[in-house]
Amino acid sequence: MQPGRTTLSKFLIQQLSDAQDQGRLAALLVDVAAAVKAISAMTAKGALGGFLGALEQTNVQGEQQKKLDVLAHEALIHACDWGGLVAGMASEELAAPYGIPEGYDRGPYLLVFDPLDGSSNTDVNVSVGTIFSVLRHDAAQAPQTADYLQPGTRQVAAGYAIYGPATMLVLTVGKGTHGFTLDREIGNFILTHPDLRIPEQTSEFAINTSNTRFWEPPVHRYVTECQAGKAGVRGRDFNMRWIASMVAEVHRILMRGGVFMYPRDSKDATRPGRLRLMYEANPIGWLVEQAGGLASTGRQRLLAVGPEDLHQRVPVILGSREEVERIERYHREHDAGADRPFYSPLFNERSLFRAQAA
Numbered sequence: 001m002q003p004g005r006t007t008l009s010k011f012l013i014q015q016l017s018d019a020q021d022q023g024r025l026a027a028l029l030v031d032v033a034a035a036v037k038a039i040s041a042m043t044a045k046g047a048l049g050g051f052l053g054a055l056e057q058t059n060v061q062g063e064q065q066k067k068l069d070v071l072a073h074e075a076l077i078h079a080c081d082w083g084g085l086v087a088g089m090a091s092e093e094l095a096a097p098y099g100i101p102e103g104y105d106r107g108p109y110l111l112v113f114d115p116l117d118g119s120s121n122t123d124v125n126v127s128v129g130t131i132f133s134v135l136r137h138d139a140a141q142a143p144q145t146a147d148y149l150q151p152g153t154r155q156v157a158a159g160y161a162i163y164g165p166a167t168m169l170v171l172t173v174g175k176g177t178h179g180f181t182l183d184r185e186i187g188n189f190i191l192t193h194p195d196l197r198i199p200e201q202t203s204e205f206a207i208n209t210s211n212t213r214f215w216e217p218p219v220h221r222y223v224t225e226c227q228a229g230k231a232g233v234r235g236r237d238f239n240m241r242w243i244a245s246m247v248a249e250v251h252r253i254l255m256r257g258g259v260f261m262y263p264r265d266s267k268d269a270t271r272p273g274r275l276r277l278m279y280e281a282n283p284i285g286w287l288v289e290q291a292g293g294l295a296s297t298g299r300q301r302l303l304a305v306g307p308e309d310l311h312q313r314v315p316v317i318l319g320s321r322e323e324v325e326r327i328e329r330y331h332r333e334h335d336a337g338a339d340r341p342f343y344s345p346l347f348n349e350r351s352l353f354r355a356q357a358a
């Protein structure tokens with residue numbers, strides 16, 4: 001595969017040459033890429049296109065919708081619902097799955113997506129993204145919600161687009177994680193970052209530290225040690241980033257390593273985390289694993305989580321292998337009651353959490 005010259009279509013034909021339905025999966029990913037180009041044009045136009053600002057309504061998550069949330073959602077639906085490749089679609093912006101309209105053929109795939117991740121950043125011109133996951137649905141009848149509730153290990157393709165200074169598409173079909181850059185002059189995605197690998201070590205972590213008082217002790221232990229730097233047990237200084245756009249954090253980690261954490265916290269006892277399993281954690285988790293990293297809830301592999309709800313939230317800890325392994329060890333030690341000597345004075349048994357199995 002010749003970086004700088006291989007187009008997305010050529011790449012997919014080559015990567016899927018031995019796959020069941022390779023032509024249809026490649027065609028679906030090309031349709032997703034077409035929607036990404038449309039979203040890229042809108043995000044790049046910003047205020048000039050009237051694309052900024054929020055709408056009155058809220059989505060199924062109870063979050064206020066930005067104009068671009070809805071426009072990105074519509075771009076993906078319109079690019080993918082007519083081609084006879086999907087049996088149905090699920091979106092962060094829809095409470096229930098989207099049924100393929102009468103008159104259109106259905107195909108063997110389910111497309112699940114967050115149309116615009118990081119949308120709280122749209123009006124301040126910070127990178128945002130689209131995240132998508134492809135599952136199979138081989139039954140003849142139209143899919144029900146339960147047909148979407150497949151663990152991340154059942155994905156057949158996953159990817160994200162990042163609308164930054166450059167628009168990039170990063171995807172996997174199970175044979176590594178590969179990056180494509182949009183050449184706007186010819187309107188094509190060109191392979192620029194083949195076989196991305198996440199360095200196993202890092203000195204950079206990403207977490208929203210305004211939630212410190214809500215964290216579980218093992219997360220607090222890990223972050224406190226990073227902040228102690230050379231003077232502490234880690235023996236080296238760490239750097240911190242928080243862009244509030246998961247796609248942008250993950251892209252940085254794929255480019256140079258790092259660890260991203262949106263752990264379970266006690267801010268809202270009804271929510272085991274902020275990020276959604278089906279269309280954020282699972283696709284991103286597979287991309288990270290395919291690039292040699294780890295993706296965990298802190299207590300189990302993200303891709304092994306059995307979905308119970310289309311919009312279910314999970315704790316997310318992912319990135320450089322050695323750091324994620326350390327954080328998982330801290331969770332095990334906490335749950336086994338073996339980490340008491342490491343507690344920060346801020347934390348003790350009477351406070352926020354009782355050890356709970358995942």
Ligand code: AFP
Binds near residue numbers: 119
């Ligand atoms: P939005 O799409 O509502 O902006 O949420 C983005 C996100 O799901 C994820 O991309 C960020 O990492 C995380 O939320 C930021 O959460 P905080 O605003 O709590 O830092």
